[in-house]
Amino acid sequence: MSDSSRAAGSAPLSGGAPRRGAPTARSVAAQVLQRAFRDGAFAAAALDAALERELAFDSRDRGLATELVYGVLRTRPLLEARLSRHLAKPFDALPDDAAAHLLIAGYQILFLDRIPAFAAVNEAVDLVSARYGKKGLAGVTNAVLRRLADEGRLDEAARRTAVAASFPAWLVSSLTASLGAEAGQAFLASTLDVPPAGLRVLVGHDRATVAKDLAEALPTANVRLAPHARQGILIDHAGDPARIPGFSTTFTVQEEGSQLVALAVGAKPGEKILDACAGRGHKTAVLLDAVGPSGAVYASDVHPKKLERLARTVLAECKLPVAGTFAVDLAVGPGTIPGDLDAVLVDAPCSGVGTLRRRPDLLLRRDAARLDELAALQRKILATAATRVRSGGRLIFAVCSVLRDEAEAVLEDFLASEVGASYMQAPFADPAIDALAAGAPTLRLLPTVHGTDGYFVASLLRR
Numbered sequence: 001m002s003d004s005s006r007a008a009g010s011a012p013l014s015g016g017a018p019r020r021g022a023p024t025a026r027s028v029a030a031q032v033l034q035r036a037f038r039d040g041a042f043a044a045a046a047l048d049a050a051l052e053r054e055l056a057f058d059s060r061d062r063g064l065a066t067e068l069v070y071g072v073l074r075t076r077p078l079l080e081a082r083l084s085r086h087l088a089k090p091f092d093a094l095p096d097d098a099a100a101h102l103l104i105a106g107y108q109i110l111f112l113d114r115i116p117a118f119a120a121v122n123e124a125v126d127l128v129s130a131r132y133g134k135k136g137l138a139g140v141t142n143a144v145l146r147r148l149a150d151e152g153r154l155d156e157a158a159r160r161t162a163v164a165a166s167f168p169a170w171l172v173s174s175l176t177a178s179l180g181a182e183a184g185q186a187f188l189a190s191t192l193d194v195p196p197a198g199l200r201v202l203v204g205h206d207r208a209t210v211a212k213d214l215a216e217a218l219p220t221a222n223v224r225l226a227p228h229a230r231q232g233i234l235i236d237h238a239g240d241p242a243r244i245p246g247f248s249t250t251f252t253v254q255e256e257g258s259q260l261v262a263l264a265v266g267a268k269p270g271e272k273i274l275d276a277c278a279g280r281g282h283k284t285a286v287l288l289d290a291v292g293p294s295g296a297v298y299a300s301d302v303h304p305k306k307l308e309r310l311a312r313t314v315l316a317e318c319k320l321p322v323a324g325t326f327a328v329d330l331a332v333g334p335g336t337i338p339g340d341l342d343a344v345l346v347d348a349p350c351s352g353v354g355t356l357r358r359r360p361d362l363l364l365r366r367d368a369a370r371l372d373e374l375a376a377l378q379r380k381i382l383a384t385a386a387t388r389v390r391s392g393g394r395l396i397f398a399v400c401s402v403l404r405d406e407a408e409a410v411l412e413d414f415l416a417s418e419v420g421a422s423y424m425q426a427p428f429a430d431p432a433i434d435a436l437a438a439g440a441p442t443l444r445l446l447p448t449v450h451g452t453d454g455y456f457v458a459s460l461l462r463r
Contacts, residue, residue, distance in 0.1 A: 023054055025061045026123050029068035030100040036073070036361050038096055043069055043361040059239050067194075071107045072100075073360035074191050077166035079106045082151075086144040098137050101127050105145050110154050111192075117149040160189035170368035171353070178404040183446075187402065187454070190447045191357045196234040197241050198226065198255040200282070202317055203289045205250045207231055214238075217245055228436060228450060229259035231286075252317060254282045257354075257445045257452030260436070261347060261398045262286035264443070264457050266429025270294040271342040272323075276330055276385045277301060281310030281322075283347060288318045296323035300330065300337060331380040334388055343394040346385045348378040350399035350406050354454025357447060371405055378410045383419045386462075394429060395460040400453060402444060407456035411442070426461035433457075 028050050035041040047069050051062055072079065083106050084091045091099065101124045108120035124145060129138040154162060164172075164185045175184030201207045207225060211233050215223040218238050226232025234256065238244060241253045262283035267273055267290035275284040278299035288297045299314075301307050304327040315321050328335035351371055352362045382397055389395050397414075399406050414420040425441035428434040436450075437443040445455040 022056070024123065025057070025064035026068060026101070026104055027127055028054060028057075029065045029072070029104055030097060030127070032065075032069050033072055033100045033103065034096045036069075036364060037100070040365065043073060044359065062239065067112075068104050068107060070360055071111060072103045073364075074357075075107060075111065075163055075166065076103065078162050079103050079110070081166070082106060082110065082148060083144060086147045087140070095132075095137070097131060098128050098141065102141060102144065105141075106148055109145065109149050111159060113153060117153075121145040121149060160192060163192055164188035168363065168367070170371075171363070171366075174368075174371070174403045174405065175353075178402055178407070179446075183448070186448045187446065191360065193357060193447070194236075195255075195357050195447070195453070196222075196236045197238060197253065198229075198257075198259070199233040199235060199241060199251045200229070200254040200259055200286070201231045201233060201251050202249075203231075207233065210246065210250050213246065213250075214244065226256045226259075228432070228452070229256045229263065230432065232256045232259050234451075248316065252282070252285075254286075255358075255453055257400075257450070257455050258282055259286060260433065260445065260452065261396075261455055261457055262345065263430050264398070264428050264433045264459065265290075265343050265345050265396050266394065266433070267291050267295075267343060268429075272296045272298075272338070272340070274298045274300060274337060274341050274344045274385070274388055276344060276346045277348055277381065278310055278325075279306060279347075281306075281314050283345060284310060284322060285314045285317045287345070288314060288320055288322065293320060298322065298324045298326065298337065298341075300326040300328050300335075302327070302329045330384045331377055332384075334384050337388050339388050340390045341388050341393060342390065343396065344385050344389050345396045345398070346382050347398045347400075348381050348410075350374055350378065350401040351403065352400055353406075354400040354402050354445075354456075356454075358453065371403070375405050375410055378406060379413055379417075382410065382414050383417060386414070386419050386423065386460075389462045391462055393462050394426075395423060395462065397458045397460065399456050401456060402446065402454040407444070407458075408442070411458050422463050423460045424463060426459050428457075428459045 032046045032050050035046045036043045080091045083102055105120040105124035108115045109117045125138055125142045128141045167188050175187055201210045211223050211225055221238040222236040224234050226234050267287045269292045271291050273287050275287055278284050278301045284297055284299045291297055299310055299322050307325040307327055311322055311325055326335055326337050351366050351374055386395055427439055427441055428437055442458045445452045
């Protein structure tokens with residue numbers, strides 16, 4: 001999920017009456033959820049598209065729609081279980097739209113203390129009535145939601161316990177094995193927290209000044225300097241950052257943990273660096289800022305279209321071009337990527353478990369079998385990328401996951417391989433990242449500890 005769409009969910013919530021016949025935050029949220037559940041659509045993209053169509057929506061409407069979509073995705077198993085107590089037939093036997101309205105109203109009743117239960121019940125009944133008439137499903141909706149409301153809203157402790165218990169068994173087991181039982185439960189509970197939008201101040205602009213200007217321009221927002229990323233700013237209650245004055249000219253959107261992964265490379269002026277699996281190029285830009293005009297940053301990705309966009313975006317942000325882009329599948333081979341690089345960053349494809357608080361719909365398309373496939377892919381990509389590093393150069397392996405199967409296990413397999421035998425673990429070259437890791441060659445970033453999304457990062461040196 002993008003920072004912009006997730007941040008919108010932190011806007012003040014609206015519980016006002018719907019405009020008759022006009023789309024409402026709840027009806028738009030129901031449409032987005034149906035697309036996510038039925039069609040496998042990515043919630044962030046579907047929500048962004050839906051909100052773009054609703055020109056009459058104010059910031060409260062956008063904020064409520066966003067909160068409802070991501071809130072239901074975070075808590076769906078719990079909501080279905082609580083609603084099913086009052087249904088005569090299985091929840092999955094309901095029509096898609098009626099099920100979505102029940103989930104949305106249930107989320108408001110159990111989790112949102114700023115919206116009266118009657119408002120959630122009444123609009124859900126109205127929306128179901130408009131589709132199916134005032135009897136039948138509308139009556140069921142009314143009865144089920146009123147009984148749920150009679151049970152009362154969950155307090156904070158109950159919410160966190162219930163949400164942590166509602167996650168799939170494979171994920172709970174993997175988190176327990178990776179973090180320990182207590183830390184694993186805390187990680188799951190943290191998915192209830194609405195994370196701030198992360199901004200990265202562009203080179204040539206003073207971070208403190210940009211933060212001050214943002215605070216003045218957005219008096220209802222909470223603006224603060226990121227505690228770990230030196231160009232980072234965190235902001236809540238600001239809506240879509242792309243609509244904020246200064247976007248793309250003084251700052252861009254990049255989550256703080258993502259910034260830290262790029263900083264972990266320890267890039268220096270004049271170095272030659274590859275950003276493997278470069279994606280949208282946020283980390284590419286951080287690396288290019290660090291090496292400057294005397295250095296060179298290459299970007300590779302399996303998707304040519306992403307590289308085309310990356311080249312344009314990075315040039316606009318850094319006023320420097322990438323030295324070259326390579327549309328190559330690193331799981332197969334390195335293609336024509338240079339082989340004498342000072343450093344390579346491998347931010348490998350992964351389950352994305354570390355980003356669950358921003359992208360709860362990931363659980364709709366992840367399971368234990370898929371985890372094994374991703375770990376195998378990570379091993380192949382890492383082994384190929386490692387051949388591009390010169391003797392004495394650095395290899396940084398990262399995943400936006402906190403699961404051992406995608407982190408330490410992949411690293412251990414690599415070091416035991418023929419290619420990995422030429423590498424040794426080493427402290428991070430960047431002093432700030434080295435301090436954050438307490439001198440260790442690996443770092444696990446956690447929302448419960450660092451306030452960032454979850455990542456595993458490892459630092460290796462070629463002999």
